[in-house]
Amino acid sequence: MDQIKLSKICHERMQGWVEELVEANCTPVLLVGAGQGAARGQIHIFAPGDIADHALVMIIQMAALELKRRGLWERASQVFSEIQPIKEV
Numbered sequence: 402m403d404q405i406k407l408s409k410i411c412h413e414r415m416q417g418w419v420e421e422l423v424e425a426n427c428t429p430v431l432l433v434g435a436g437q438g439a440a441r442g443q444i445h446i447f448a449p450g451d452i453a454d455h456a457l458v459m460i461i462q463m464a465a466l467e468l469k470r471r472g473l474w475e476r477a478s479q480v481f482s483e484i485q486p487i488k489e490v
Contacts, residue, residue: 402437430460 422429430452436443448457468474 407437431457431464 418429430448432447434445434447436445452460465474465477468477
C-alpha cells in the first residue's frame with residue numbers, strides 16, 4: 402500500500418475515533434496498528450509517553466474485561482497462553 406493511500410485511511414479512521422472519543426468524554430491511551438504491505442501481520446502498540454507501565458497494564462486488563470463482556474474473551478484469550486486469567490472486579 403502506498404504512503405498516500407495509507408495516510409488517507411489513517412486520517413479518516415482517526416477523525417472518526419476523535420469524534421467518538423469526544424462524545425464518550427474520554428482521551429486515547431492505547432493505539433494498536435496492523436502492518437500493511439511488506440509489514441503485513443506485524444502489530445505495533447502506541448501509547449502516550451507519559452503513561453506509566455503499570456497504568457498501561459491496567460488499561461489492557463480493562464480492555465480484556467470489555468472483550469469478556471462482549472462474549473469475545475474465549476476466542477481472544479487463545480492467543481494469550483502466557484496471560485493469567487483476568488479476575489473481574
